Amino acid sequence: MNGRVVFLVWVKLIRQAVAHDLQFRSQAWLHLLASVGELVVGILPVLVLTGYADYDPAIAQASALTVGTFAVTTGLMDCFVSLGLRRFDLALRRGELDLAIIRPVPTVFYAVLRWIEPTELGKCLTGIAILVVATRVYDLDVQPQAVASMLVWAFVGSVAYCAFWADLAFLAFWVQSIQPINDLAAAWRGSGQYPRRFFPRAFQVILVSFAPAALSGSYPVEQLLEPTATLVFAPIVLIAACSLTAFVWRRGLVRYDGAST
Amino acid sequence: MTRSTALVFLALLRQEARLIAQYRWWLPAMQASVVTVPLISLLVWRGAVAHGAEPPVTRDYLTTYLVLVSVVTTLTSSWTAKFLAESIRSGRLDAWLVRPCSTHLAAAANNVAEKVAKLAVLLPLVVVLAIPFHDDLDLPAHPGRWLLFAWALAMGAAMTFSLDVVVGSLAFWWQDVTAVDRFRHLATLFLSGAVVPLAVMPADWGPFLRTQPFGYVVAFPIRTLLEPDAADLRAGVAAQAAWVVLALAAARVVWVRGLRRYHGAGA
Numbered sequence: 001m002n003g004r005v006v007f008l009v010w011v012k013l014i015r016q017a018v019a020h021d022l023q024f025r026s027q028a029w030l031h032l033l034a035s036v037g038e039l040v041v042g043i044l045p046v047l048v049l050t051g052y053a054d055y056d057p058a059i060a061q062a063s064a065l066t067v068g069t070f071a072v073t074t075g076l077m078d079c080f081v082s083l084g085l086r087r088f089d090l091a092l093r094r095g096e097l098d099l100a101i102i103r104p105v106p107t108v109f110y111a112v113l114r115w116i117e118p119t120e121l122g123k124c125l126t127g128i129a130i131l132v133v134a135t136r137v138y139d140l141d142v143q144p145q146a147v148a149s150m151l152v153w154a155f156v157g158s159v160a161y162c163a164f165w166a167d168l169a170f171l172a173f174w175v176q177s178i179q180p181i182n183d184l185a186a187a188w189r190g191s192g193q194y195p196r197r198f199f200p201r202a203f204q205v206i207l208v209s210f211a212p213a214a215l216s217g218s219y220p221v222e223q224l225l226e227p228t229a230t231l232v233f234a235p236i237v238l239i240a241a242c243s244l245t246a247f248v249w250r251r252g253l254v255r256y257d258g259a260s261t
Numbered sequence: 262m263t264r265s266t267a268l269v270f271l272a273l274l275r276q277e278a279r280l281i282a283q284y285r286w287w288l289p290a291m292q293a294s295v296v297t298v299p300l301i302s303l304l305v306w307r308g309a310v311a312h313g314a315e316p317p318v319t320r321d322y323l324t325t326y327l328v329l330v331s332v333v334t335t336l337t338s339s340w341t342a343k344f345l346a347e348s349i350r351s352g353r354l355d356a357w358l359v360r361p362c363s364t365h366l367a368a369a370a371n372n373v374a375e376k377v378a379k380l381a382v383l384l385p386l387v388v389v390l391a392i393p394f395h396d397d398l399d400l401p402a403h404p405g406r407w408l409l410f411a412w413a414l415a416m417g418a419a420m421t422f423s424l425d426v427v428v429g430s431l432a433f434w435w436q437d438v439t440a441v442d443r444f445r446h447l448a449t450l451f452l453s454g455a456v457v458p459l460a461v462m463p464a465d466w467g468p469f470l471r472t473q474p475f476g477y478v479v480a481f482p483i484r485t486l487l488e489p490d491a492a493d494l495r496a497g498v499a500a501q502a503a504w505v506v507l508a509l510a511a512a513r514v515v516w517v518r519g520l521r522r523y524h525g526a527g528a
Contacts, residue, residue: 030440037447045457049305052314052461177284180291187297194301198308 017116032119039123043067064134070193070217071127073158078120084112089172089179150224156234157215163241173252192217273370281378292382303327324397337417341368345429346438355525413482423508433519454480477501
């Protein structure tokens with residue numbers, strides 16, 4: 001497949017999504033506000049919790065940076081990936097996947113990544129604002145390599161969590177009507193916005209491996225504040241997560257026999 | 262409720278039960294997601310307390326609250342708004358308007374049947390969740406408390422269903438009510454105490470949190486079990502009843518006014 005064609009199709013899909021939101025402006029504004037509202041509702045419990053942990057100023061600092069990072073990564077996920085995954089079960093049952101299979105682009109790309117919600121980027125703006133304010137309030141003095149490590153892990157973590165979510169969503173190939181699994185994936189993702197140290201040890205490991213919610217929130221901030229040598233594992237995590245998803249996708253596609261035939 | 266209405270309701274319940282049985286994986290997946298948020302809250306709050314955090318409630322209170330919250334959220338929830346708005350927009354409401362029973366009977370039957378099925382799946386999950394923390398669970402033994410809990414649950418469910426009808430009925434005026442529904446869902450999620458117990462919110466928010474309606478959907482029913490002195494619940498019971506009456510009246514007014522604007526799409 002031609003990468004240029006895939007990129008051009010993706011750009012056209014983004015234009016289509018923006019045109020849709022410009023056409024339904026009032027709804028787009030409301031969804032933008034609701035998107036930011038969802039973010040705030042997610043963040044407030046974290047801030048309430050860390051408000052009672054004022055015995056250690058480092059916790060408040062890490063929490064503010066974590067919710068900011070989490071807002072940016074979830075905004076990107078919800079803009080480009082989440083809606084496609086949420087619709088996947090329905091697409092499979094209605095036979096919409098047939099239309100994706102016959103297109104001259106990778107099926108998984110067209111089936112999942114064609115649903116774009118530009119208004120979700122409001123979370124990214126909010127997250128960036130939180131990060132800027134937190135950086136100034138706590139007067140952070142971070143090294144460039146720590147920032148690079150944070151950015152790499154935030155990217156890898158976002159991809160890894162999308163892959164994990166996709167693994168769950170692709171269970172629709174085997175199990176009828178598993179649409180609520182997306183709510184489970186979205187709910188679990190919320191654990192990534194709490195400082196990892198509050199979780200029991202076993203959960204701390206799960207959050208950076210099997211169900212990597214922390215990789216898109218708290219873990220990149222840990223790497224910013226206390227850099228470690230784990231950056232070498234980032235490509236391994238990326239390849240492992242994507243390979244597993246590719247494996248699940250291929251196995252599932254073999255089972256698919258076209259709902260419209 | 263007349264006998265014929267009761268028979269229709271039972272028939273709809275059976276229909277819904279058969280429909281739910283067709284989607285065996287739908288319920289476990291959904292209930293797993295319902296348990297996940299309280300599980301995360303439970304773990305981090307206990308973790309924070311273990312690290313030295315000092316919330317204004319005890320660890321037993323937090324544990325009991327967060328174990329019970331998924332059950333209460335499920336039993337007081339409603340998801341009618343989206344379907345009601347869709348039936349108004351598409352004109353499928355016609356089919357119910359010509360029938361000799363309430364237009365909302367099918368939604369009520371769907372609500373009750375799904376809750377029974379959800380509870381059957383949810384309770385084992387909650388028991389599994391409770392086992393590791395059983396030493397910190399503090400539930401009352403007095404049957405009166407459990408009766409009051411059941412009453413508060415029923416009131417909370419009635420209030421949520423009425424608010425859902427209000428939001429869904431906005432489709433008589435607006436083409437798309439999903440954003441409004443999303444806002445209502447957000448307000449309910451945060452202000453009801455479904456994510457964080459209202460008791461641990463900042464003290465300055467206390468007067469607002471005590472007067473707003475959403476707290477009577479989730480937090481108050483749990484409070485009926487956790488409040489040390491039952492006499493302290495009298496004001497809450499009265500306030501919850503007042504909010505329920507107000508929500509029912511609002512649903513009635515919005516529905517009747519909306520129906521006057523309605524033009525059946527199939528006519």
